Amino acid sequence: MLLAASAGFSVAQAQETNAVTIKNFMFSPMAITVKAGTTVTWKNLDGEPHTVVNDAGLFRSAALDQNETFQYKFDKPGVYKIFCGIHPNMRATVTVQ
Template sequence: MSSINRRDFGIAVVATMLLPVTAARAEDTAVHIDNFSFTPPQLDVKVGTTVTWTNRDDIPHTVVCAGKFRSKTMDTDGTFSFTFTEPGEYKYFCSLHPHMTGSVKVG
């Protein structure tokens, strides 16, 4: 093996060794808004997870967690995403229909 090939081989080995670390990162999670409810209504996620809410209803909705995040009004097929960077429980609701509630527990 020439020195260039050994160097390239070493870089490839190091890059391959890093792949499992990347794969272990938190994943994205989806919540659907349908029939005046959040589905699933409760989530348990890891720190770093991005949750995306998608409005599947025929009418507008929002996603609000007091002091943490607030979506704009989402029409049908509208989306809102938030990345949870700190552990804790995040209770949220629709400001247009306050009986609609959900929560995300980040651990």
């Protein structure tokens, strides 16, 4: 039972490392590297709405208000360029191995 609890804790920790915050009109971190099959979560901490858009059209979030999140599971290796559809100067990269 203790083993299962510690394994669950490890999974929770791993999920947090796949989190990107949106704050001060920036994605943080601006570049993240994950393994194929990983779900990345973006959370908007700004008072202004933001979107999470892939420049190749693979995904596009709805406008995220403060404290709202968007998740996307990256199944295929590659480099994914991300930007905010409302503020296109906000850019980030997700590298999937």
